[in-house]
Amino acid sequence: MAGLRAKQKADKIRRILEAATTLFREQGYDSARIEDIAEMAEVSVGTLYNYYQNKGDILVASVAMEVTEVLEGGVRIVANPPLNVGQALRILVEQYYDHSLVYLSKEMWRTAMAISIQQPETPLSRRYTQLDGQLCAQVVQLVETLRARGVVRPSIDAQAVGEVFFNNLNMMFIEFCKVDAMSLEELKARVNAQHEPIAALISTIKTVSA
Incomplete structure (x- = not known):
């Protein structure tokens, strides 16, 4: 029962x-x-x-549903990533972005972000921050996996570099939500262009970007 x-x-x-x-x-x-x-x-x-209790709770729960599915998809990528830093990062980030509008519109994302900023001590805001932390941890885990497999230099601080990648992809997603005319393809292209130089710097394998 x-x-x-x-x-x-x-x-x-x-x-x-x-x-x-x-x-x-x-x-x-x-x-x-x-x-x-x-x-x-x-x-x-x-x-x-x-x-x-209210629509704000429902909205944040919708964000949680979105992020949960995104994280589940990311688990498979992190477990067996391409052995190319730029390519692996691009696949993970694009999986995040491609799923971002399945349940939520840009307006809904803007509202959820505003709630989390305007009411920082509420359970809603803490839940939103927690979800961001889970996504960031997954990006860090990808860098750690690639380092363990020898394609990221051993001296690299995976935590710090993963946070840099996440902070950038997150900030660019905020810009995407602010600009209704920006397409997902433009967002992905811009973020990939920003990540590629960093990926090349930390990689042990010097290859031409795909």
Whole structure:
């Protein structure tokens, strides 16, 4: 019975988040109503409030759903990356970016970012920061894996370099969300161009960039 209840709860949460992200896209975050989210998700308003206190909670939960799936995809890349620093980094970063608009629009990302900055001591903001930390840790892990396999110089501080890569890809994603006209392909091209020189500097294998 416990397993069935957990499955039913997970199903309700998934329906709520999918309904919310659909309405946030169609109507805008500010215009979407809790009542309409509940109706689309086929749950009562009371049931929705059992899981989320407000729309901000739902939005951050949607970000968490997004990041969880991104991290799962990243695990496979980090476990068996191409033995070329620039290529491995590009594949991981592009996996992040390609998934970034599956559930959330640029407007929704901007709102989530604003909430995390405006209310830094709230559980929502701490959760957002935690998600960023998990992504950063995965980039660091990629650099550590490549160093262990001999394609990153042994003297390189994988933690510091991984943080540099993540901070850059994260800041560029913020710029992407701020500019509605910027495409994902432009974002990926710009970040790859910025990462390639650093990748070349830390690599033990001097090759022409792919």
